[in-house]
Amino acid sequence: xxxxxxxxxxxxxxxxxxxxxxxxxxxxxxxxxxxxxxxxxxxxxxxxxxxxxxxxxxxxxxxxxxxxxxxxxxxxxxxxxxxxxxxxxxxxxxxxxxxxxxxxxxxxxxxxxxxxxxxxxxxxxxxxxxxxxxxxxxxxxxxxxxxxxxxx
Amino acid sequence: xxxxxxxxxxxxxxxxxxxxxxxxxxxxxxxxxxxxxxxxxxxxxxxxxxxxxxxxxxxxxxxxxxxxxxxxxxxxxxxxxxxxxxxxxxxxxxxxxxxxxxxxxxxxxxxxxxxxxxxxxxxxxxxxxxxxxxxxxxxxxxxxxxxxxxxxxxxxxxxxxxxxxxxxxxxxxxxxxxxxxxxxxxxxxxxxxxxxxxxxxxxxxxxxxxxxxxxxxxxxxxxxxxxxxxxxxxxxxxxxxxxxxxxxxxxxxxxxxxxxxxxxxxxxxxxxxxxxxxxxxxxxxxxxxxxxxxxxxxxxxxxxxxxxxxxxxxxxxxxxxxxxxxxxxxxxxxxx
Numbered sequence: 001x002x003x004x005x006x007x008x009x010x011x012x013x014x015x016x017x018x019x020x021x022x023x024x025x026x027x028x029x030x031x032x033x034x035x036x037x038x039x040x041x042x043x044x045x046x047x048x049x050x051x052x053x054x055x056x057x058x059x060x061x062x063x064x065x066x067x068x069x070x071x072x073x074x075x076x077x078x079x080x081x082x083x084x085x086x087x088x089x090x091x092x093x094x095x096x097x098x099x100x101x102x103x104x105x106x107x108x109x110x111x112x113x114x115x116x117x118x119x120x121x122x123x124x125x126x127x128x129x130x131x132x133x134x135x136x137x138x139x140x141x142x143x144x145x146x147x148x149x150x151x152x
Numbered sequence: 153x154x155x156x157x158x159x160x161x162x163x164x165x166x167x168x169x170x171x172x173x174x175x176x177x178x179x180x181x182x183x184x185x186x187x188x189x190x191x192x193x194x195x196x197x198x199x200x201x202x203x204x205x206x207x208x209x210x211x212x213x214x215x216x217x218x219x220x221x222x223x224x225x226x227x228x229x230x231x232x233x234x235x236x237x238x239x240x241x242x243x244x245x246x247x248x249x250x251x252x253x254x255x256x257x258x259x260x261x262x263x264x265x266x267x268x269x270x271x272x273x274x275x276x277x278x279x280x281x282x283x284x285x286x287x288x289x290x291x292x293x294x295x296x297x298x299x300x301x302x303x304x305x306x307x308x309x310x311x312x313x314x315x316x317x318x319x320x321x322x323x324x325x326x327x328x329x330x331x332x333x334x335x336x337x338x339x340x341x342x343x344x345x346x347x348x349x350x351x352x353x354x355x356x357x358x359x360x361x362x363x364x365x366x367x368x369x370x371x372x373x374x375x376x377x378x379x380x381x382x383x384x385x386x387x388x389x390x391x392x393x394x395x396x397x398x399x400x401x402x403x404x405x406x407x408x409x410x411x412x413x414x415x416x417x418x419x420x421x422x423x424x425x426x427x428x429x430x431x432x433x434x435x436x437x438x439x440x441x442x443x444x445x446x447x448x449x450x451x452x453x454x455x456x457x458x459x460x461x462x463x464x465x466x467x468x469x470x471x472x473x474x475x476x477x478x479x480x481x482x483x484x485x486x487x488x
Contacts, residue, residue: 005401006394008359011345015355018394020311027308081306089308101306109297112202126305 031091034084038095042068065096072097076104102126157371159364160338161270163277168330168486169323170224170283172439173217175210177292177318180428180436183418188440189319190217196293196318204242207291207320210432211236211247214320214439215287222324229253229324230281233272235264236289237316237431238298243289253285261460262357262386263340264288265321265435266479270337272325273481282326289320290430299465300350312352314388315424317417321435331447335482338371340364342462344475350468353461354391354414354426360476361387361459362398368455368480369404376406380451383442385434385458385478386414388427413437413456434458438483446485453484 006014045067049060075081081101084092092098106125110118124131154162174189181192191213193199198206211234219226232253234244241257248255260267265288272284295316325334343363347356361384369375376382376399387395392412399406413434414427438456445451457480468474 006398008345011359012347015345015347015358015394018355018390019352022310085306086308093306093308098306105305112204 027089030087031089034088034091035095036091038068038092038097042095068095068097069100072100073104076101077108081105099127099130156336157367159340159367160336160371161274162336162372163273163334165277165279165327166329167273167277167325167327167334169332169334169443169483170326170328170330171218171222171324172443173214173219173221173322174436174440175213175217175320176432176436177210179292179422179424180317180319180417183422185417185437185441188444189436190214190221190440196291203291203293203297204238207236207238207243207289207294207318208246210291210318210320211243211287211289211322212250214289214322215247215251215285218285218287218322218324224283224324226251226253226285229283229285231256231272231275231284232287233258233268233284234287235259235268235431237261237295244287247287260458260477260479261462262290262429262431262433263458263460263477263479264431265385265438266337266456266458266481269323269325269334269481270339270479272323273334273337276325276327284325285322286325287320287322288431288435290316290318290432292316292318292430295430299463309425310351311425312349312354312388312390313425314353314386314414314427314429315418316430317386317414317428317433317436318430319432319436321432321439323439329486331486332443333484333486335453335484336372337482338364338368338480340367340478340480342475342477344473346473348468348471348473350463350465350474352390353429353463353474354386354388355394356391356463356474357385357459357461357476357478358387358391358394358398360478361385361391361395361457364457364478364480365395365399365406365455366402366404368457368482376404376409379409379453379455379482381442381454382406382410383416383434383437383454383456384410384412384414385456385460386427386429387412387459388414388425388429390426391459416441431458442483446483449485451485453482455480455482 046064049055110122175191235258236243268286417428
């Protein structure tokens with residue numbers, strides 16, 4: 001302790017020395033493993049739809065994503081997904097299951113304010129920004145691709 | 153009634169705590185203070201339909217426990233001072249609607265516990281009320297909903313985060329001599345040392361706690377060892393060493409007598425990150441264990457400094473920093 005006297009100007013810097021370092025490496029490992037397992041599950045589901053339900057490789061994507069969304073929404077409702085999220089961080093937030101969780105948890109959270117002003121209004125509270133930037137990015141890239149195809 | 157220095161009130165017309173009441177949620181009920189609480193709910197919903205109602209039930213319980221222990225009816229109370237963390241102080245307002253006692257709603261974030269106690273004591277001491285009832289509450293789920301980014305949304309919280317205590321604490325103040333006297337209070341200034349991380353409120357509030365404790369000691373001419381305990385509200389494992397070091401730099405070594413309610417309310421192996429926070433954190437610790445220890449005589453004189461992070465999610469999104477505030481109240485065993 002006591003190197004420099006803490007005051008208003010140096011407090012932000014000094015207070016950092018009291019904070020535990022975020023375990024970046026372990027977080028990455030956990031995220032890699034959990035994220036990888038979720039994707040493996042997706043791969044298994046996809047194989048299942050191809051082999052047992054006669055979907056083509058491309059078509060199998062839709063039922064696979066739907067199944068993952070259903071599973072993660074159930075996990076959210078049963079209070080499991082938040083524990084997974086705290087453990088795995090980006091590993092459970094980035095895959096489609098994280099997106100499903102953000103919608104389901106918002107819906108549950110605002111149930112007490114009614115179905116219209118509560119659930120419907122807040123359903124995309126977190127996912128909304130993802131959709132907005134997803135659509136904007138797709139639009140911009142679409143234009144670039146179109147212009148490129150005219151040039152070529 | 154006298155003022156010491158600029159910020160400290162000394163209650164020369166003695167005021168006393170007649171009784172206290174506490175109600176807490178499940179995680180607090182498994183903590184080290186479980187035997188001190190008046191009522192423990194084993195479900196976070198407290199038997200209600202939504203979180204806000206659950207918080208209201210907790211405050212109502214704390215108030216009823218307090219009145220019951222004091223053996224008085226709510227119609228004999230002159231003033232109710234209440235606060236919580238929710239917008240428009242809804243918990244306090246709706247509990248007051250049911251109680252029918254004139255209300256002063258107060259907000260000082262998590263410092264509201266000592267803000268209401270200090271103000272109540274001042275109003276009783278100066279004769280504006282014979283009996284004043286104070287109460288504060290917080291609920292983990294309502295606070296997460298209002299202030300934070302709950303883990304339910306799928307995000308990961310860092311170790312510096314604090315965990316809002318689910319519970320409520322209430323106290324009844326009057327001039328009737330009892331075991332516990334409210335001796336003085338120090339009203340804190342808002343200090344903002346430019347921290348922005350809502351997942352590290354302990355560090356953000358440390359300067360306010362430092363300022364209030366230092367001012368209190370200077371105003372009263374006391375030293376830390378004059379107290380058996382100096383308890384801060386919810387600085388957690390992160391803010392606690394900061395405030396100790398800041399006070400040490402000014403020549404006040406509190407390490408022997410200081411503890412933090414956020415560290416006292418949970419076991420260190422409970423899943424609460426760096427410790428408890430919320431209005432209820434300092435309230436349920438003070439109005440249960442600390443009052444009990446004072447009554448037993450294990451503690452003779454204590455200073456409780458409730459710390460509040462005056463955080464608003466809107467202000468943070470507008471790139472503002474987090475101001476902090478802290479109010480201190482001195483409680484002593486009568487007859488010392």
